Amino acid sequence: xxxxxxxxxxxxxESMIPQSPPPTGNRGAVLWLxxxxxxxxxxxxxxxxxxxxxxxxLAHTMPWVFNGIWxxxxxxxxxxxxxxxxxxxxxxxxxxxLGDRWQQLMFGFYPRELYWRPxxxxxxFLAAIAPVLFAQMPxxxxxxxxxxxxxxxxxxWGGSVWFPVSVGLGFVLGWAAWxxxxxxxxxLVAVIVAALLPVIYWLYSAxxxxxxxxxxxxxxxxxxxxxxxxxxxxxxxxxxxxxxLSLPLGILLALGRQSDLFIIxxxxxxxxxxxxxxxxxVWLFTASLLLNYFLPPGTNFDLMLRVIIMVTLFAxxxxxxxxxxxxxxxxxxxxxxxxALGLDYWKAMRLIILPQALxxxxxxxxxxFIGLFKDTTLVVFIGLFDPIxxxxxxxxxxxxxxxxxxxxxxxxxxxxxxxxxxxRYSLYLEKKLQRGHK
Amino acid sequence: MTTTSxxxxxxxxPSQLIYDTRYRSLTIQVIAFIALMLGLSWLVxxxxxxxxxxxxxxxxxxxxxxxxxxxxxxLVEYDSASSHxxxxxxxxxxxxxxxxxxxALATVVGVLAGVLRLSKNWIVANLMAVYVEGFRNIxxxxxxxxxxxxMTESTPQPxxxxxxxxxxxxxxxxxxxxxxxxxxxxPFWGAGAGILLAVFLVSLVGIYVxxxxxxxxxxxxxxxxxxxxxxxxxxxxxxxxxxxxxxxTTGRERLPVYAVGxxxxxxxxxxxxxxxxQGLNVCAVPGSTEALNLRRLMRAGEARFNLVPVADGAAAIxxxxxxxxxxxxxxxxxxxxxxxxxxxxxSEDIARGLPVEFERPVLGGFNFEGGLQLRNSLIALWxxxxxxxxxxxxxxVRGGILSVSKGQTEAAFxxxxxxxRTMRLVILPQALxxxxxxMISQYLNLTKNSSxxxxxxxxxxxxxxxxxxxxxxxxxxxxxxxxxxxxLVTSLIISSAMNLYNSRVKxxxx
Numbered sequence: 001x002x003x004x005x006x007x008x009x010x011x012x013x014e015s016m017i018p019q020s021p022p023p024t025g026n027r028g029a030v031l032w033l034x035x036x037x038x039x040x041x042x043x044x045x046x047x048x049x050x051x052x053x054x055x056x057x058l059a060h061t062m063p064w065v066f067n068g069i070w071x072x073x074x075x076x077x078x079x080x081x082x083x084x085x086x087x088x089x090x091x092x093x094x095x096x097x098l099g100d101r102w103q104q105l106m107f108g109f110y111p112r113e114l115y116w117r118p119x120x121x122x123x124x125f126l127a128a129i130a131p132v133l134f135a136q137m138p139x140x141x142x143x144x145x146x147x148x149x150x151x152x153x154x155x156x157w158g159g160s161v162w163f164p165v166s167v168g169l170g171f172v173l174g175w176a177a178w179x180x181x182x183x184x185x186x187x188l189v190a191v192i193v194a195a196l197l198p199v200i201y202w203l204y205s206a207x208x209x210x211x212x213x214x215x216x217x218x219x220x221x222x223x224x225x226x227x228x229x230x231x232x233x234x235x236x237x238x239x240x241x242x243x244x245l246s247l248p249l250g251i252l253l254a255l256g257r258q259s260d261l262f263i264i265x266x267x268x269x270x271x272x273x274x275x276x277x278x279x280x281x282v283w284l285f286t287a288s289l290l291l292n293y294f295l296p297p298g299t300n301f302d303l304m305l306r307v308i309i310m311v312t313l314f315a316x317x318x319x320x321x322x323x324x325x326x327x328x329x330x331x332x333x334x335x336x337x338x339x340a341l342g343l344d345y346w347k348a349m350r351l352i353i354l355p356q357a358l359x360x361x362x363x364x365x366x367x368x369f370i371g372l373f374k375d376t377t378l379v380v381f382i383g384l385f386d387p388i389x390x391x392x393x394x395x396x397x398x399x400x401x402x403x404x405x406x407x408x409x410x411x412x413x414x415x416x417x418x419x420x421x422x423x424r425y426s427l428y429l430e431k432k433l434q435r436g437h438k
Numbered sequence: 439m440t441t442t443s444x445x446x447x448x449x450x451x452p453s454q455l456i457y458d459t460r461y462r463s464l465t466i467q468v469i470a471f472i473a474l475m476l477g478l479s480w481l482v483x484x485x486x487x488x489x490x491x492x493x494x495x496x497x498x499x500x501x502x503x504x505x506x507x508x509x510x511x512x513l514v515e516y517d518s519a520s521s522h523x524x525x526x527x528x529x530x531x532x533x534x535x536x537x538x539x540x541x542a543l544a545t546v547v548g549v550l551a552g553v554l555r556l557s558k559n560w561i562v563a564n565l566m567a568v569y570v571e572g573f574r575n576i577x578x579x580x581x582x583x584x585x586x587x588x589m590t591e592s593t594p595q596p597x598x599x600x601x602x603x604x605x606x607x608x609x610x611x612x613x614x615x616x617x618x619x620x621x622x623x624x625p626f627w628g629a630g631a632g633i634l635l636a637v638f639l640v641s642l643v644g645i646y647v648x649x650x651x652x653x654x655x656x657x658x659x660x661x662x663x664x665x666x667x668x669x670x671x672x673x674x675x676x677x678x679x680x681x682x683x684x685x686x687t688t689g690r691e692r693l694p695v696y697a698v699g700x701x702x703x704x705x706x707x708x709x710x711x712x713x714x715x716q717g718l719n720v721c722a723v724p725g726s727t728e729a730l731n732l733r734r735l736m737r738a739g740e741a742r743f744n745l746v747p748v749a750d751g752a753a754a755i756x757x758x759x760x761x762x763x764x765x766x767x768x769x770x771x772x773x774x775x776x777x778x779x780x781x782x783x784x785s786e787d788i789a790r791g792l793p794v795e796f797e798r799p800v801l802g803g804f805n806f807e808g809g810l811q812l813r814n815s816l817i818a819l820w821x822x823x824x825x826x827x828x829x830x831x832x833x834x835v836r837g838g839i840l841s842v843s844k845g846q847t848e849a850a851f852x853x854x855x856x857x858x859r860t861m862r863l864v865i866l867p868q869a870l871x872x873x874x875x876x877m878i879s880q881y882l883n884l885t886k887n888s889s890x891x892x893x894x895x896x897x898x899x900x901x902x903x904x905x906x907x908x909x910x911x912x913x914x915x916x917x918x919x920x921x922x923x924x925x926l927v928t929s930l931i932i933s934s935a936m937n938l939y940n941s942r943v944k945x946x947x948x
Contacts, residue, residue: 036559037561039558043558043559046557046559046561046562047559047561050561050562050565051561053565054561054565186457188465188466261466261467261470263467264470267470273929274922276929277926277928277929277930278886278926279886279889279900279925281889281890282921282922282925285904286918286922289908289918290915290918292488293484293485293489293915294481294485296484296487297484297487297488297491374575374577377579377580378579388577388583404591405587408583408584408587411580412576412580415576415580416572416576419574419575419576420571420575423571423574
């Protein structure tokens, strides 16, 4: 067609026009502006409205933030400085409160000369979590991860080193019992014994053993009671302890909910639904008001420990649902393949099902952790000094009476940094895992 | 499975309980059951021992006892003489109120933010991203406290609204934002409100019928009737016509105001100065437009008065005869013969009132009077919960819309379907299937998070039943049990609704 056309019609052009750049209105920043911001009347309206909103918000906050006063001993001093330098009634933040009280917001009433201990515990935690989070790390580092909870506990609370050691021995005992009994008496008996033996050991001999060892070789650092814990340190401790302890429990509950065994299934479902159906704050009040009713008369233990137990149970129910999603997402062929290989239930779970299911559920688990970390602020209502509780305490002092926004901004910013980086990690993981499936 | 056929039919040996897969599951379950029962009985026996050591018993009789505390926000009648059970009910209603309000606002905010985050407009999309990430990554408790502090610290006091003050009411002098709360116009239901409501309900039925009819016509003939305009018209026109008609008839009626001990054709000012000098007590049905108009009349005459609430016209007459009030307004249509002895109509009369009227808040002595007061605790909790949950819903909405593949839109366009219909008939039905289940679990979260009312002193069920009642009666166990049960039942109802929906919209695989 085009051939005939070219031959018959004499005005068809035979040489190419030299390339020329697009007109100025159709390239670079102008094009981007037109396409993204001003492509139609609705878009123009949206752009103008959002520009106004941004301007309004910045105009109200930026002078306050950047006029902020960093050197003052009290709120009234702050106001005097502001009135002297910027004039009466101008807007200026009093950041001096952060310089004055940041230790409290971070560590609560933890002794000042011992701040290195929680900091070191945090470093150990980060080192211990690295092999779990990043697959490039050597596998041997997982042993350090397994040991780290005991080290962190000792660093935070102090006291005799033998107490965490004797608690840790319980796990070794259980493991040894399982290894010794499994070939002799069968798996089921071995598991039951391995579960019961450490419990009996913890109840009856762990305490005396620790005391004996302490008398033989005294190795202790200064003890810090739980009442002195506070601030972000408390949020971190409750959050991290909650997630570490709840993970195994949550996986067991998820397996129970997927199980064919009627009673196990119903127990798991009941536990999960009851925990999830009631707000955390009600559970925290239960921990502070009611837990003493449920324990043998005369027992009375640390409020913080009670909170950690409650938070653990709470998070376990949520993690169980996340893991259940992972289990349900696996193709049925994986289960059948495991059966075809002749693996028993636990081997199939450990070697085939759970590695895949947990991999799928890691983003969900991270999200649960973010939620849990944010929810640690609720402990303020039962009298623990989390950052919000401390901000109330700071406001109650004479020097800083009436200071609101500066503390809120600081606390909010710290939470934002922690939670946002965790959510970015979960996104990174999601992307990485997605690539694996394609 | 195949091995079961050649199992030897030997007698049962106890070791089979462990080694035979047919019996092992039973063994495990029995062991688990026994362990559970042992654990439960241990807890119960501990509880019984602890209760008896404290000299407490386990009964719910405290619910019938006098509560003795006030609740500043209530949807049903309550005073300090009411029972603890009544206080719990007030708390439950307050919790449900904040949950419903919060879910509604969170849905609006979330859908808007989710759609706008997908906008091609760079600024809007990023603004919404900042909103979503900001709210998702900061504890909701902090947001509640922040908004509450904003409401109480940064808003003007009522006295700033006086002449010369630097605050002003907004929306045509009908809404006042103060540090004691937001005052908005309050609705009053007058004569014919019932008819108006009935008309509205009938028009709802009409909409349903119209839509069914339109679908039927489209399926039979292919003709598309204007469903949207028809629905809108049916929603507005009949109710508006009824409102206008009622306003023109009963709304124009004038009602006399009766005063006990007045002379014929006396004016209100004369009555106040004369027979009513020792004080004006007004009998009126609270919440009715007659009462509203009577109050307006009294306010216009600068008369100070006490309101004696009565249930209806007969009760007003009885109260007047008992001497409890000296001014009364009778609902329209009351037989003049029944007007109590000694009561004479004043020269002023009042309008019977439109079917529904709004009373604006006005600045009284130290605070605003009239209108509805939305307390700061309610507003802060409502806004914070809605914005927080809205951020999560926005992500669900975004994910849902993104989950519909672009080919669906292109296919719809290829079939020649208009963009608006493509959205309604092709994209939304598929996106909603993804959006709704997580959205309902967000509603659930919002309902549970409403227990954070403790941070701002909003009287929800945790503050009444789980707070003051427990402190006063010492019944922690029973109170917490009831509280937990309430939340559990609410959650189960919401999640079973979700399951119902899920099974309805699930892809039908055949």
